[in-house]
Amino acid sequence: YGVSFANTKNGIAVGWGIILKTTNGGNTWNVLSNSYNLYAVSFIDSNNATAVGEVIIRTTNGGSTWTVQDDEHELWGVSFVDSNHGTAVGPGGRVLATSNGGTNWIEQNSNTTSDLWSVHFISTNLGVTVGEYGVILATTNGGKNWTDKSSGPRYTLRGISFTDLNNGTVVGGSGKILHTTNSGNTWTEQISGISNQLFDVSFINAQTGIIVGSSGVILATTNGGSNWNSRTSPTSNALWSVTFIDINTACAVGSSGTIIRSTDGGTSWFNQSSGTSYNLQGVSFINSNKGIVVGANGIILRTTNSGNNWNMINPSPTNNTLYDVKFIDTNNVVAVGTNGTMIVSTDGGSTWSSKISGTPETLNRISFIDMNNGVIVGNQGTILLTTDGGANWIAEPKMTNYSFFGAKFMDINNITIIGDCGTILRRK
Structure with a gap:
């Protein structure tokens, strides 16, 4: 030591x-x-x-x-x-x-x-x-x-979105929003106007983005974050994850079975029935119709009609909390959670099986740049990489014991990872 x-x-x-x-x-x-x-x-x-x-x-x-x-x-x-x-x-x-x-x-x-x-x-x-x-x-x-003499942020960063190699946004504690236009070499703080915890962010292009957070907060921008505007939320529950599906359609999930949807680019939102009261942590859509939500107690919900109906996958291969899910392609899906839990589907989420992740640490977020190259990040500095579509995951040497809560491929060679104490890492 x-x-x-x-x-x-x-x-x-x-x-x-x-x-x-x-x-x-x-x-x-x-x-x-x-x-x-x-x-x-x-x-x-x-x-x-x-x-x-x-x-x-x-x-x-x-x-x-x-x-x-x-x-x-x-x-x-x-x-x-x-x-x-x-x-x-x-x-x-x-x-x-x-x-x-x-x-x-x-x-x-x-x-x-x-x-x-x-x-x-x-x-x-x-x-x-x-x-x-x-x-x-x-x-x-x-x-x-x-x-x-401390300098720089000490708040936890939880959500990250890059629209290209240069333009990215991260969000976190106390209403913090940071934006980069140069691949993360420098970050500029943007004004959120709130002190809520911000949990996730999604941009569909360099100008249009949505942020969600505690107490059902929803922020939206149409000018790359120069201005963030509060949107009326149909829930007061924490919103943990958000994703743009297309320029008009977005979906967010949260505590107590909350699923909300927008069909006008994030301007207005409405509730969808999830059929559960479990906390929902992660959401992924492969197209406007087909999506999967995961959460507490290993719950997996699947829709094939834009969320008008959500069907619970039973049985789930795990009782552990699942924090994130990602479609790799139309058929292949991966989800991760506590205690190193990793589960996979090869039929678009209809059936699932457990997969060995190689770590006991909680896994928090997944990012894929294409069908082959992906990254998973988690607690205690855990970083897992795949170059074969998730068939094999290789652990990166630890650089810190800080927990990571967000990861995003900027292009095939560059990944940005965020987490505790304002940590922002870039892997080239």
């Missing part, structure tokens, strides 16, 4: 139940005795090092032996500027400091309850620590005072 070099030759790495040391710049590593779970280490000089995790341990002989200094605090990051002055950080905004090599550790007030993951000091006075929700704290007096 952690590594630190005292100079170009001497380094120490720590992990769960292990400490490694190199004296030749990392060409070879030797195992040192350790029975503690450790997350970080600060190698001060060739003799002195401090490691933290479920304990604080210290060596004064280059790692040959270690002494426990504290076993009451879990810590995830540590930084020493000399053999005496050090700072350690951890969960719940915890900050401990020492001025005598760890003989005594004094708790400091960080003014945050966010988990702190890493810390670095460049002098006894100047230091920075970072943590969850994008928190960045800085001190100029050795930690006596910590000042919030």
Whole structure:
């Protein structure tokens, strides 16, 4: 989990139940005795090092032996500027400091309850620590005072829509709408005029889009988001997902079995009967008539007449909540949900079977650019990719433990992924 070099030759790495040391710049590593779970280490000089995790341990002989200094605090990051002055950080905004090599550790007030993951000091006075929700704290007096230097959004982003490689919109907490015209290189905030949670967005072209969110909120634009106008909603239930079917027709689904539809480009909306009170989380249409909705308790609803009638698929292959569904083509459909659930249909949604996803994490959103290339994103930084129409899914190496709630192919080579704490990733 952690590594630190005292100079170009001497380094120490720590992990769960292990400490490694190199004296030749990392060409070879030797195992040192350790029975503690450790997350970080600060190698001060060739003799002195401090490691933290479920304990604080210290060596004064280059790692040959270690002494426990504290076993009451879990810590995830540590930084020493000399053999005496050090700072350690951890969960719940915890900050401990020492001025005598760890003989005594004094708790400091960080003014945050966010988990702190890493810390670095460049002098006894100047230091920075970072943590969850994008928190960045800085001190100029050795930690006596910590000042919030966080920048950028900390709200969760949940919905994403791209109409081409350049033009995209994402939405999230507190009424946030972000728009890009350059493939996500920069994002500009648009005015929603509300503070509701926004859960999904769908554009049929670069100008015409719809956003849905909590309390049945519906926003619409006909000028690429320069103006977002509130539409009268036929429901006060949360709306979790929305899709444009064609330039005139759109469908949204939400809590307590809500299904609503528009036939005038999102200007007006009316309820459709779902026949269920379960929360409905995802919706997909392959054409103006044929659509599928999924939700809590593995519920699957199917229509072949534009939603005038919704038929429940019984039995469903799962009781887990399904969060999203996508038509790959007229016959092939995939849906995903909690506990790594993945189910597939090869007959347009009439019958379904379970498929192994290869992950236990909740899967939240699906995007396909064509019949072969697709992406699924989920909790704890999960990204799954397919290049064979979903026959096989390959997990991408994790870049973060943040959960992802939206993904969209911009073209065959570019994917944008969004999630917790304002995270926006672009895969090229």
